Amino acid sequence: MFKRSLISVAVLAILQSGCGDDGSSGSASLPSGTSVSGTVPGTVIEAYGDNGSYYAVKSTDDGTAMHPFTLDVPAGVGFHMVMITGDGTSEEVVTPIGFRDSSGRVRTRLMLDKGEQVDLGHVPLHMGRNAAAQDDLDDDGVLDHPLVLDDVGAGNPLSLSDVDDDGVNDWDDDDHGGYHYHSDTVDPQDHDDDGIPNVYDHDHAEHPDDRDGDGLPDHIDANPDNDPDHGNDALDGDCDGDGYHDEDHDHDGYYDDDHDRDGYHDDDYDYDGDHDSDHDDDGVDDDENEAHSCGGDPGTTPPAPVQPPTPDQTSAPVQPPAPDQTSAPVQPPAPAEPPAAPPAALDGQALYTNSCSSCHGASGVNGTTAPQITSAISGNLGGMGSIALTPEEIQAIANYLAL
Structure with missing residues (x-):
């Protein structure tokens, strides 16, 4: 006490x-x-x-x-x-x-x-x-x-x-x-x-x-000293402003992959708050290029905008050919490219397993219609938080659950 x-x-x-x-x-x-x-x-x-x-x-x-x-x-x-x-x-x-x-x-x-x-x-x-x-x-x-x-x-x-x-x-x-x-x-x-x-x-x-x-x-901890005069704003990584870390989908205060509950991602061996990985095989942990806050990485300098040419850099007008420079015969157009193959159908079951099953279980909300499920995900009903899904992916999940 x-x-x-x-x-x-x-x-x-x-x-x-x-x-x-x-x-x-x-x-x-x-x-x-x-x-x-x-x-x-x-x-x-x-x-x-x-x-x-x-x-x-x-x-x-x-x-x-x-x-x-x-x-x-x-x-x-x-x-x-x-x-x-x-x-x-x-x-x-x-x-x-x-x-x-x-x-x-x-x-x-x-x-x-x-x-x-x-x-x-x-x-x-x-x-x-x-x-x-x-x-x-x-x-x-x-x-x-x-x-x-x-x-x-x-x-x-x-x-x-x-x-x-x-x-x-x-x-x-x-x-x-x-x-x-x-x-x-x-x-x-x-x-x-x-x-x-x-x-x-x-x-x-x-x-x-x-x-x-x-x-x-x-x-x-949003308020590590339980100070009643604190702003309760000490969280990093709450870009959607819902009061929870964006990687805390079950809202238990810890990252979803923090199984030992030490407050760090399980693959964050340098304890800097980011994942330690090198998916692009460049020899540098990807988290060295990650943004440590929602405002972006302050160490990254955007490229300078391309400036329009000055008046003296404009091209000279194209001169017509001399009379002895006759045009080459016109060639027939190349055959048209075949149409691109239609995109592969989205796998609703895989999308649900990766994005939703940690909170809603393997069976989800069976018995609910696809429009109801689509509305629930899009409207953030129940405080699900921000989910990075396109409308097409949400529809695929809804169609899978409503089967």
């Missing part, structure tokens, strides 16, 4: 000095209109994002026992919520927040669509260690299990959100909005899926390069 105590004091100081006691977020600017609100009995509310982002707010003391708060959160990025009473004191109690889905399973990861505003109502919390004793058997100040909002009369955020815009709230939706992790995906903020975020989980083994202890190495 030593690291948490240091973070807690810093968070409390910044929230009190940076935003006063008005219940507004202490984090940097976010897409407007996406928020979680409610009332609590005097509390700091935190959100830990999949990408390492961190957001915090202090509830407003309005002289009642139900202090209002509004926490701005990123749209399209999953996060875990924690509420803290007595923050920074010996009576501090940390309460992870959970909620049930339609199957009754307790979930702790939430994602909101842009513009969604979720009101949790009143969330009753333990005020002090004695009040929390039955739910904190080791008396470490962190509840042993999440507080399930459904069980204490508060609002369930899944019933109030529709991330994939399919007209079905995420509580009733078969795929819960399309953002819950598969069973074989490790949640970057909850390594053992016990509902306790890594920052507060004593059995979480921190990566040596993880200053905030949230489970993500610093070089792939």
